[in-house]
Amino acid sequence: MTKIHTCHPRDLPEIEPLDMLVVAPHPDDAELGMGGTIAKMVDEGMRVGILDLTTGEPTPNGSEEIRRAETVKATEILNVSWRANAGLINRKLEATLEARQLIASYFRMTRPRWIFAPYWNDAHPDHVAATALIEAARFWAKLSKTDMPGERFHPERMYYYFCIHLRLAIEPAWIVDISEHWQRKQASIEAYHSQFVVGRPTEPISMLDRLHADAIHWGTLIARHYGEPFATKEPLAMNSLRDLI
Numbered sequence: 700m701t702k703i704h705t706c707h708p709r710d711l712p713e714i715e716p717l718d719m720l721v722v723a724p725h726p727d728d729a730e731l732g733m734g735g736t737i738a739k740m741v742d743e744g745m746r747v748g749i750l751d752l753t754t755g756e757p758t759p760n761g762s763e764e765i766r767r768a769e770t771v772k773a774t775e776i777l778n779v780s781w782r783a784n785a786g787l788i789n790r791k792l793e794a795t796l797e798a799r800q801l802i803a804s805y806f807r808m809t810r811p812r813w814i815f816a817p818y819w820n821d822a823h824p825d826h827v828a829a830t831a832l833i834e835a836a837r838f839w840a841k842l843s844k845t846d847m848p849g850e851r852f853h854p855e856r857m858y859y860y861f862c863i864h865l866r867l868a869i870e871p872a873w874i875v876d877i878s879e880h881w882q883r884k885q886a887s888i889e890a891y892h893s894q895f896v897v898g899r900p901t902e903p904i905s906m907l908d909r910l911h912a913d914a915i916h917w918g919t920l921i922a923r924h925y926g927e928p929f930a931t932k933e934p935l936a937m938n939s940l941r942d943l944i
């Protein structure tokens with residue numbers, strides 16, 4: 700069974716550096732925001748990790764135990780090989796110095812080339828705090844002469860996925876074609892039964908219907924079946940135009 704690491708980053712088993720690390724305020728945000736892209740990159744042989752900042756609990760129909768089991772199931776569906784929970788407190792997430800040092804330590808221990816964070820404009824205070832925290836930790840990870848574990852390290856790029864609670868007319872920087880991976884994204888979201896099935900309206904238009912419609916919408920904009928949008932603050936750097944579609 701997939702292990703969700705909950706130890707301090709200094710005690711993490713040593714791993715090959717990750718290609719990308721998706722950092723999520725709550726277990727399910729990574730799946731909601733970019734589950735299709737995660738599955739796609741895993742299938743293409745990339746080393747993908749997910750770091751959940753909090754347990755996401757309490758929620759109306761969940762518990763820490765239920766949510767942990769659901770997270771394991773979702774992780775297995777996406778076939779992600781590394782996942783950890785930083786143990787910060789749900790509903791009380793703040794970009795404190797202490798939290799910055801903790802998350803920077805994860806970056807030093809997993810050494811991802813790219814970090815993915817929640818989009819910066821949101822109504823959920825945990826999400827806004829998470830973005831600020833991740834940005835600060837990215838910078839902090841490269842500091843020398845600290846008591847953080849691991850070697851100094853600076854993730855090359857930082858990008859943003861959309862898992863927002865504002866009704867924003869978002870303008871993504873790019874959209875990934877997830878047509879071949881939509882089913883797995885959907886299954887990974889449904890794995891969070893306590894969040895998206897129990898107590899939710901099942902008749903149209905359910906939350907899952909809306910997520911489906913969103914994926915079709917983003918796919919339509921790039922003339923594909925399903926898509927997933929992303930944002931960036933820094934310009935995109937490309938080796939060639941080959942992967943543009």
Ligand SMILES: [Zn+2]
Pocket residue numbers: 724725728823826
């Ligand atoms: Zn969330």
